[in-house]
Amino acid sequence: MPGDSNGVQGSRDGGLAPRRAPTGFRPAIVGVIAVIFLLSLVGLSAPEDGGPSPVGPEPPSDSDLSGGKVRIVLEAGELSIAEDGEGFDVVAMEGFASTTSPGDPLLVHRVYNILVPPEAVGSELSMEVVSQEVQVLEGTYEIGPVGPLAPAPADDEFGGVAWAEYWGLGKTIVDGRNLAVYERDENYPEPFAVLLPYSEMRKWKFARVDFFPLQYNPVSKRLTLVKSCVVEISYRSSPEPLDNTLAADAVMDEVASTLFDNYEDGRPWYPEAEDDRLEARAGAAYDYVIITTSAIVAGSGKLDDFIAHKERLGYSVLVVTESDFLPLTGQAPNNRAEKIRQWLKENYASLGIKYVLLVGDPRPFESGEGDIPMKMCWPRRTATTYRDAPTDYFYADLTGNWDKNGDQIYGQWGSGKDYPVAGGVDFTPEVYVGRIPVYDADYQTLDGILQKIILYELSSSTDWRKSALLPMAFSDSSTDGARLSEQMRDDYLNPGGYFSWRMYQQGTVGSCADSKYDSEEELHGGTAVRDRWAAGDYGIVCWWGHGSPTAASIGYSGCNGGLLFESSQSASLDDAHPSFTYQCSCLNAEPETTNNLAYSILKNGGIGTVSATRVSWYYVNQAYGTFDGSPSNSGLGYEYVNRQVQELAAGDALYQAKGTVYPGTSSETTMNWYVMNLYGDPSVSLKNPPVPPEPKVTPVQKRMGIWQRPR
Numbered sequence: 001m002p003g004d005s006n007g008v009q010g011s012r013d014g015g016l017a018p019r020r021a022p023t024g025f026r027p028a029i030v031g032v033i034a035v036i037f038l039l040s041l042v043g044l045s046a047p048e049d050g051g052p053s054p055v056g057p058e059p060p061s062d063s064d065l066s067g068g069k070v071r072i073v074l075e076a077g078e079l080s081i082a083e084d085g086e087g088f089d090v091v092a093m094e095g096f097a098s099t100t101s102p103g104d105p106l107l108v109h110r111v112y113n114i115l116v117p118p119e120a121v122g123s124e125l126s127m128e129v130v131s132q133e134v135q136v137l138e139g140t141y142e143i144g145p146v147g148p149l150a151p152a153p154a155d156d157e158f159g160g161v162a163w164a165e166y167w168g169l170g171k172t173i174v175d176g177r178n179l180a181v182y183e184r185d186e187n188y189p190e191p192f193a194v195l196l197p198y199s200e201m202r203k204w205k206f207a208r209v210d211f212f213p214l215q216y217n218p219v220s221k222r223l224t225l226v227k228s229c230v231v232e233i234s235y236r237s238s239p240e241p242l243d244n245t246l247a248a249d250a251v252m253d254e255v256a257s258t259l260f261d262n263y264e265d266g267r268p269w270y271p272e273a274e275d276d277r278l279e280a281r282a283g284a285a286y287d288y289v290i291i292t293t294s295a296i297v298a299g300s301g302k303l304d305d306f307i308a309h310k311e312r313l314g315y316s317v318l319v320v321t322e323s324d325f326l327p328l329t330g331q332a333p334n335n336r337a338e339k340i341r342q343w344l345k346e347n348y349a350s351l352g353i354k355y356v357l358l359v360g361d362p363r364p365f366e367s368g369e370g371d372i373p374m375k376m377c378w379p380r381r382t383a384t385t386y387r388d389a390p391t392d393y394f395y396a397d398l399t400g401n402w403d404k405n406g407d408q409i410y411g412q413w414g415s416g417k418d419y420p421v422a423g424g425v426d427f428t429p430e431v432y433v434g435r436i437p438v439y440d441a442d443y444q445t446l447d448g449i450l451q452k453i454i455l456y457e458l459s460s461s462t463d464w465r466k467s468a469l470l471p472m473a474f475s476d477s478s479t480d481g482a483r484l485s486e487q488m489r490d491d492y493l494n495p496g497g498y499f500s501w502r503m504y505q506q507g508t509v510g511s512c513a514d515s516k517y518d519s520e521e522e523l524h525g526g527t528a529v530r531d532r533w534a535a536g537d538y539g540i541v542c543w544w545g546h547g548s549p550t551a552a553s554i555g556y557s558g559c560n561g562g563l564l565f566e567s568s569q570s571a572s573l574d575d576a577h578p579s580f581t582y583q584c585s586c587l588n589a590e591p592e593t594t595n596n597l598a599y600s601i602l603k604n605g606g607i608g609t610v611s612a613t614r615v616s617w618y619y620v621n622q623a624y625g626t627f628d629g630s631p632s633n634s635g636l637g638y639e640y641v642n643r644q645v646q647e648l649a650a651g652d653a654l655y656q657a658k659g660t661v662y663p664g665t666s667s668e669t670t671m672n673w674y675v676m677n678l679y680g681d682p683s684v685s686l687k688n689p690p691v692p693p694e695p696k697v698t699p700v701q702k703r704m705g706i707w708q709r710p711r
Contacts (some may be wrong), residue, residue, distance in 0.1 A: 031089055031269055069235040071113055071130065072262050074193060075228045076213035081141065091214060091223075097629025098146070101663040102167045102619075103178035105143045105216045111196070113259055113550050114207045116267030118242040120235035122198035125207050128211035132229035140221035145176045147622070147667045151386055151615040152475055153586040154545050165620060168666055186568045192226050195233075197422040200399040201659075202349065202430050203246040203270060204256050206232045210662070249349045251287070252430075259660065275444040284353035286318035288683065290569055292359035294321045295373045296438060302447035302454075303359075308388025309454045313689050318351065322371070323532065327448035331401075331523035333408050335365045337394060345398045348430055355651060355683045356395060358435040360445070362591035363388045372435075374591050374613065377402070377411025379419075379671040389674035390591050390613040396433045400426030403557040411674060413667035420663075420670075427673055428659045432651030434608070434682030439594040445603055452578060453681050456607050457688050464577060465539030467688045468493055468641075471503040471529045471564060473545040473554040474513040475618055480504075481544030481584070482517040483624040484634045488542070488641060491628070495644045501536065504528065505554065505561060512559035525562015530569040532607070535582045537577040539686050540553060542641055544634060547585025547612070550600075567595045573605025578688065580644060582637040583611035589677055590614070598679050608650040608680030609638060616675055617668040631664035633672050644686055 044405055077094035084090045088106075096108040116125065148165035165435040171178045181188050189212050196208040209231060209490060257263055288310055290303075297319060307317045320343060324561070328346070330338030347353065361370025367386070375394035380387045389411065394402060402410045404424035411425055412418045419425035438446050470488070472481030482504045493500050503523040507514030521532060533541065545552040545564040554561030581601055582590075588611035589598035598609040616633035627638035639661055643653035654676070663670045 009156055017085055018080045019439055044708065066118065067120075067234065069190060070114060070116055070207075070233045070235070070262070071230060072112065072233075073228055073230055074112060074209065074211045074213075076225060079214075079225065084144075086144075087142060089141040091143070092625070093213065096213070097661075098626050099189075099212070100666075100669065102148045102165075102633055102666075103145050103171050103173050103176065104181050104620045105218065106146050107143070107189070107212060107214045107216060109210055109212045112211060112261045113199075114233060115260045115262050115265075115269070116198075116205055116207055116208060117237070117269040118203060118205055118237050118246075119237045119240070120205060122200070122205060124236045125198055125422075126234045127193070127194065127195040127207070127209065127233045127552070128234070129191070130230040130232050133227045135227060141216070141223050141676040142221065143216045143218070143223070145175070145178065145182075147620045149617045149632075149666065150620050151586060151668075152474065152584075152618055153548065153615050153658075166617075166666075166668055184216040185217065185219035186215050187224055193229060193231055196662075197420050197424065197426075197563065199426050199428045200258070201256065201428045202249055202252045202399075203242060204252065204260070206260060208662075209233075242271070245349045249352065251352055251354050255656065267362045286316045287352050287354045288315040288357070289344075289351070289353050289355070290317065290319045290357045290359060291325070291343075291372060292319065292321060294323065295371075295441070296359055296443065296446070297321060299441060299443040300450070301443070302450040306450040306454060309457070310683075311349075312692060313457065314692070315683070317357075318353075320335065331403060332406075333365075335373075336369060336371070337373050340372070341375075341395055341398065344395060348398055353431050355649075356431050356433045357681060358392065358395070358433065360438050361436050362390070362392075362435060362457055364591065368593045370591070371607075372438075374517050374677075375402070375410060377674050378409050379411055379413045379667045379674060380411060381412050382414075383667070386475050386615045386671075388614060389671050391674040392433045392435055392677045393427070393429075393658075393674060396429040396431055397426050398430040399428075400424060413670050427663060429655040430589065432649070432655050432682045434651050434678045434680050436602070436681075437591070437599050437679065447603060452575060454537045454609065455576075455682060456578065457684060458691060459688065462686075462688060466496070466498050467536070467538045468498055468500040468540040468542065469503070469529075469533055469536070469538040469541040469579070470500055471523050471532075471541075471545070472515075473523060473543075473561060473564060474505055474556060474559070475517075475544070475546065476556050476620060477512070477559070478621040479618065480513075480515050480517075481634070482515040482519070483622065484544055484584070484627050484638060485542070486517055487624055487627050488638060492642050492645050498540075501532065501538070503532065513555055513561060523554060523561070523564075525564070527561075527569070529565045530572055533565075533579075534574060536574045537574065538579050540582075540586070540641060540644065541606075542582040542637055544584040544637075547583070547588050547597070549587045549590040549596045551597060552583060552585045552588065554652065562621045565597070567597050567600035570597075570600040570603065570605045573601075575604045578605055578607035578682075580650060581606050581609045581611070582640055584616070584618075584637045586612050586615040588612060589679060591676075602679045606680070608678060610637075610650075610676055610678050610682060612672075613674040613677055614675045615670070616672050629661055631661060631669035631672060633676065636660065636672055636676055647685055647687040649683050649685040650678055650680060653685075654678050654682075 093108045097111045099107045167173050192212045194210045213226045261705040324338035325339045325343040328342045330342035360372025362374045363370035364376040365372045366376045374390035377389045470485040502519035503521045504519035505513040506522045551566035552564040554564045598611040618632045
């Protein structure tokens with residue numbers, strides 16, 4: 001975009017989007033495969049180097065208590081290379097995602113999560129490659145570039161600014177290629193293993209290593225395969241032991257067992273919750289916290305019933321109001337958002353909090369500050385457009401510093417800013433957050449949403465939820481949203497026994513957009529999506545289209561297909577069979593707009609909505625088979641819905657998707673992590689929890705400034 005420091009203009013011809021297949025390569029052009037190479041790498045071991053075991057800890061000895069080392073083997077997966085029909089050789093590797101840097105060679109990578117002891121000083125971690133086994137592959141290859149990023153607002157939301165592709169800072173782009181890489185006679189990327197900023201998840205501390213098992217020389221056109229390598233993480237130990245409260249905390253232990261690549265080796269560093277050395281946790285534990293206002297507590301006629309319902313399901317519920325968080329001193333500028341986060345930081349471990357439901361006005365401080373505001377972040381602060389991003393992630397990550405450089409401008413992207421830097425924003429969550437907006441003291445609408453959640457979780461009729469409505473539009477002439485839904489169907493919807501109804505642009509209405517994929521119904525503007533949604537019961541609705549605060553649209557500039565869905569149409573939906581939505585659009589959850597599309601659906605027709613508070617970003621021409629592990633808005637949608645199909649609660653699904661997929665190497669993809677937020681109860685899933693017998697009803701009381709049900 002002209003004048004935008006985050007965008008680089010250049011000519012482009014056929015730039016490819018990231019490509020990856022989770023269970024085997026899928027060509028972007030069906031039926032056009034010239035050659036496939038399969039290299040089975042399973043079971044490869046690192047070469048002996050005479051040192052300690054290549055996998056596992058090397059803890060400090062009695063004579064050296066200042067630190068230690070952790071070793072782990074990084075291994076390539078099964079590799080396939082195929083010609084895509086456009087003159088490029090496309091690589092895919094089992095267990096690896098596509099690289100994400102626009103204009104640079106399209107290869108594969110995987111981020112390893114490596115536990116270190118809790119006393120390790122995260123900001124002082126270092127890494128060394130101890131040994132490696134490499135092979136230069138026979139032949140030459142034409143590896144194409146990663147495609148550019150683009151925002152997805154509707155035409156009328158551009159504000160007169162021309163649509164543009166974003167390639168990243170400091171790149172000279174010609175024919176979609178970054179010349180600084182493609183004209184250099186050396187392997188890319190170099191190095192092939194990169195230590196990322198450390199991360200924390202409650203008591204768990206870990207290093208993150210980005211491993212690139214393939215390197216490409218664009219001049220010689222040769223590929224080098226790193227079959228395996230041994231990396232060594234060195235750390236310095238802090239004299240401070242793990243806090244007893246954190247040590248006793250077990251809320252994320254189950255997640256830890258699947259998140260960390262060296263979990264079995266690293267688990268002994270972390271005391272068991274029942275260890276006799278740990279002090280008993282004082283007071284009652286509350287795994288579900290509602291943060292709201294005293295006015296909402298007094299004005300809602302259903303909040304008490306909602307709390308009783310949650311406790312019947314086995315949760316211990318705490319209601320926190322402004323009398324609890326306003327007296328606290330949070331990080332500067334110490335407004336409501338910082339105070340709410342401070343309360344969570346002080347209490348999440350000692351109370352055992354897992355879920356946080358925010359109930360109140362979400363408008364951030366910069367937009368007038370609602371009573372339970374989102375936090376305004378600035379991932380593209382130095383750009384001229386699309387600079388800010390209201391988010392609730394601020395309340396989920398409680399160990400990171402979202403203003404690392406201390407300038408009171410939160411969530412800035414870049415070196416010396418807040419992300420990605422050691423000790424800055426940390427996208428691994430401590431708690432799972434959802435929100436029910438309340439505007440203008442509209443307690444009646446709030447009560448309707450609360451009652452709907454109760455009925456949804458108590459319903460004995462749930463078979464209809466194994467269904468998905470998939471309206472998928474083009475974002476530009478080369479980017480067909482149908483590729484996302486086709487991969488979702490192949491990877492987990494069909495195997496999971498889900499019925500799906502596809503709505504694609506098929507060329508009859510506007511020949512400029514014609515998907516090569518067949519669908520059950522043609523997607524066209526007006527009431528087509530509304531009518532189909534209202535006529536059927538769908539557990540999941542996932543769409544792709546450009547967006548505004550109150551609508552999603554079909555097509556793109558010069559090929560406008562009309563309305564996909566708008567706020568007023570939600571009144572036509574069946575609120576007795578509400579859907580989870582993932583809205584792969586821009587601006588649908590803008591908190592300053594009181595009738596924003598996400599909230600409108602939550603009020604009627606939805607049980608939980610995930611959508612963007614500002615613009616979200618997609619890869620131009622992103623291909624089928626590449627959405628898993630992708631930091632694009634559609635990639636997050638793929639991962640979120642996948643976890644919902646696995647029957648995770650909405651909060652777990654969203655934050656685990658964000659916590660396990662790397663946000664990429666740009667301010668644009670990082671922005672997707674900020675803007676995609678959950679409106680709804682974070683503990684609700686497609687599968688209802690078991691309901692025990694009705695307990696004796698007791699009144700809600702308030703003790704010591706905290707609303708709670710007597711035990």
